[in-house]
Amino acid sequence: MTRINLSRRSVLLAGAGAAAALRAPAVLGQAKAKSKYAGTTIRGAGFSMPFPQYLKNYFPEFEAATGIKVEFDIQAFPVYNQRMDLELSTGGSAYDVAVLTFIYQDRWIGAGWVSPLDEFIKDPNATPPDWDPGDFVAQTSMRDAKGQTCGFGIEAGAVLFWAARADLLDKAGLELPATFDDIVKVCEAVNGKDGVAAWVQDNIHHWNWPPYLMGFGGTVFKDPPENLTPTLDTPQAIEAAQFYADLLRKYAPPAVLSYTQDQALEAQLKGRGNLRSSSATWALPLAKSPDSTVKHTVRYGVFPTGPKGWFPGNAMTGICIPAGSRQKGAAWEFIKWALSKEMLSRIVKDHGYPSVCRRSVIQSEPFKQAMTLNGQDVAALYLKTLERAGEAGYMRYRTAAVFPQVGDKINRAIEAIATQQMSASTAMKQAQLQAIQAVRLGGYKVDL
Amino acid sequence: MSLVLRFAAPRAAAAASQARQRRRFLTWCLAPSLAVLFVITLAPMVYLVVVSFTPLNLTNPATAWRFDQPLLNYRLLLSDERFLNSLWVQAKLSFWTVGLQLAIGVGFALLLNLRSGLLRALRTVFLVPMVLPPIVVAIIWKVLYTPDISPVYWTFKALGLSLPALITDPNWALPAIIAADTWEWFPLTMLMVLAALQTVPEELADAARVDGANSWQTTAHVLLPYIRGTLMVAGLFRLIDSIKAFPLIYLLTDGGPGSVTEVTNYYAFEQAFNFSYLGFSSAITVVLVAATLLLSWVVVHMTGWGAAE
Numbered sequence: 087m088t089r090i091n092l093s094r095r096s097v098l099l100a101g102a103g104a105a106a107a108l109r110a111p112a113v114l115g116q117a118k119a120k121s122k123y124a125g126t127t128i129r130g131a132g133f134s135m136p137f138p139q140y141l142k143n144y145f146p147e148f149e150a151a152t153g154i155k156v157e158f159d160i161q162a163f164p165v166y167n168q169r170m171d172l173e174l175s176t177g178g179s180a181y182d183v184a185v186l187t188f189i190y191q192d193r194w195i196g197a198g199w200v201s202p203l204d205e206f207i208k209d210p211n212a213t214p215p216d217w218d219p220g221d222f223v224a225q226t227s228m229r230d231a232k233g234q235t236c237g238f239g240i241e242a243g244a245v246l247f248w249a250a251r252a253d254l255l256d257k258a259g260l261e262l263p264a265t266f267d268d269i270v271k272v273c274e275a276v277n278g279k280d281g282v283a284a285w286v287q288d289n290i291h292h293w294n295w296p297p298y299l300m301g302f303g304g305t306v307f308k309d310p311p312e313n314l315t316p317t318l319d320t321p322q323a324i325e326a327a328q329f330y331a332d333l334l335r336k337y338a339p340p341a342v343l344s345y346t347q348d349q350a351l352e353a354q355l356k357g358r359g360n361l362r363s364s365s366a367t368w369a370l371p372l373a374k375s376p377d378s379t380v381k382h383t384v385r386y387g388v389f390p391t392g393p394k395g396w397f398p399g400n401a402m403t404g405i406c407i408p409a410g411s412r413q414k415g416a417a418w419e420f421i422k423w424a425l426s427k428e429m430l431s432r433i434v435k436d437h438g439y440p441s442v443c444r445r446s447v448i449q450s451e452p453f454k455q456a457m458t459l460n461g462q463d464v465a466a467l468y469l470k471t472l473e474r475a476g477e478a479g480y481m482r483y484r485t486a487a488v489f490p491q492v493g494d495k496i497n498r499a500i501e502a503i504a505t506q507q508m509s510a511s512t513a514m515k516q517a518q519l520q521a522i523q524a525v526r527l528g529g530y531k532v533d534l
Numbered sequence: 535m536s537l538v539l540r541f542a543a544p545r546a547a548a549a550a551s552q553a554r555q556r557r558r559f560l561t562w563c564l565a566p567s568l569a570v571l572f573v574i575t576l577a578p579m580v581y582l583v584v585v586s587f588t589p590l591n592l593t594n595p596a597t598a599w600r601f602d603q604p605l606l607n608y609r610l611l612l613s614d615e616r617f618l619n620s621l622w623v624q625a626k627l628s629f630w631t632v633g634l635q636l637a638i639g640v641g642f643a644l645l646l647n648l649r650s651g652l653l654r655a656l657r658t659v660f661l662v663p664m665v666l667p668p669i670v671v672a673i674i675w676k677v678l679y680t681p682d683i684s685p686v687y688w689t690f691k692a693l694g695l696s697l698p699a700l701i702t703d704p705n706w707a708l709p710a711i712i713a714a715d716t717w718e719w720f721p722l723t724m725l726m727v728l729a730a731l732q733t734v735p736e737e738l739a740d741a742a743r744v745d746g747a748n749s750w751q752t753t754a755h756v757l758l759p760y761i762r763g764t765l766m767v768a769g770l771f772r773l774i775d776s777i778k779a780f781p782l783i784y785l786l787t788d789g790g791p792g793s794v795t796e797v798t799n800y801y802a803f804e805q806a807f808n809f810s811y812l813g814f815s816s817a818i819t820v821v822l823v824a825a826t827l828l829l830s831w832v833v834v835h836m837t838g839w840g841a842a843e
Contacts, residue, residue: 119609154653164788167808168808171807171808171810172807175592175593175810188732193593196593197592197593197594248567260676285674289788339681339682340698340699340702341679341680341681341682341701341702342698342702343699343702343790343791344701344702344787349682353682353683355647358682407585490593490809491808491809492621494804494809497787497790498616498790498792498793499792501790501791501792502791502792502793504791505702505703505704505791505792506704507792507794508705508792513792516615519615520614520615520616523610523614524809526808526809527589527591527599527610527814528593528811528813529589529591529594530810
């Protein structure tokens, strides 16, 4: 279960510490490593997300400080997951560091495919006390059954809601939607205005849709992680699927169903799509990217509330050392460097990275400054969302070992509804049957 | 008579013994090649069949040798609507791609077989799609099919026309894959047919013309029957390749929207590589291999290919 314990008071208390960390040299604590691992080459891999892209800019510093050469592949999300899943399952040694995709955490950690990091964390020679592993938020999903830490978070994906062209909402006399009903009202009012589609979304529906599902009172599984019986054919699930598919069908640009996260971002950067709900990571470039045409019209809010409550999505993507790695020591040096307070603070400062997982950095004043966009305190929205997900524990479905399989059925069903191949009821009943089969094939009991 | 028999019997026995020794010698000579052939081709197939009787799941290595419900995967397949749909999608994809590639390939081959310097120069150009890496072909078509960046869509828009989003429209997604696959592979059939056409003796066509046949009749009654064997081989190659269709589907539609373009091969890939259900995926693959063999056999026998002329 993902638990995040943050309070606004602690934001202020920790601010000074993190601000000081910003000034600290980036290579702190690396001097010993240079003599031990110099000449080693480590290979890493991840999917296309901002953190590894930003981090790459600092690799020369790490290499100069430690003598460890880093080769890091970045692939598209589905390609990376398939390749890494295969690589880890065969105990391959091709990679020494890997991004721990949120939907694969339980599967990869549970199967023993990634190395426990405790031997490094607990060894003062390998990890200085001020590195502070306890400073990471939502670490629960990164632990194995024995409670050993198998990874550290690099991206806390808190779902926000935003309008790239809020000026169109203003012209229509409407606010950023606060409820699901408001979303429809706003879409009806602004769709096609100024040539802008009211809605845009990427095609990872198994990430985007569950907050709507839960908002309508539905769930993905009966009671994860103990009871993984799928519940995709309930009236609530059918209603949520119809609602979400209608947004895609009625208000989104043509071919939206083929949009990757990058394409959805691009559509907003170029002002072709207006409203979107997704991780904060995809929201901030609209205000910060030099390519953005909507810098002055973007407006951010929290995810809207459904008829049955407020369930903004939250997921922690991490970094780990594959069990088959032959350079675990050097890999740990890399992780230690990449996730040090100093490095994360620099990435926040230099790139405005919004999805940091270190509490002390999240609570720092520089983070708040970096997240103040168009005069809006996006840091506060981010914290509010993280706190909500941490308290309520409704994100447990996402780390179930069979979620990737069930997520695939959700994706197919949403596409079938959005393209009117099937009614929501038929598509979700079919998804339920297929999900049951997938859960059973995974070796889990289904309680029907 | 008995004298003849007395000498003939040992001679026959000696001949039989010699034949046996010869067979044994040849068997030993072939043995290394057969062993290599077995290890390289048959052993993986045998393993595939064995795995299809297990619930092998990579996250649980203990499932590798569990045979308590050997037919479970096959039973699941029978009631798996997505699998059954994938067979139907596969049939449609194969029918259209093979048919179109043969028709277009033959058409272009007949044109290129004409005595023209320009057409000879164009031969190489027509081969380009076939020699491009499949991933490049997929990227080209992805660009063409994506409304935001496609010059085709821009052109239509400039003309005041609108095109549906081909790869996300359930009515157009499969035709879009068929078009891209046909573009990529019609040069192969064209090349094979062109090579065959160049072996047709000129006297045959000349004789037909002397008998009063026009160009269409000469083509239909002389050239095409003459190259029937080549057409059969080309069709069979393309049929088998169409069953292996992957990069275009993976990059253009991911099997969607919904499962509109999800062929059996792609479904097996998803089960194995996205979800690690190797046992289930192996069962799908076994069915696919069996269907391919059966289909090839039916095609070969229906058309009488390989029979004595």
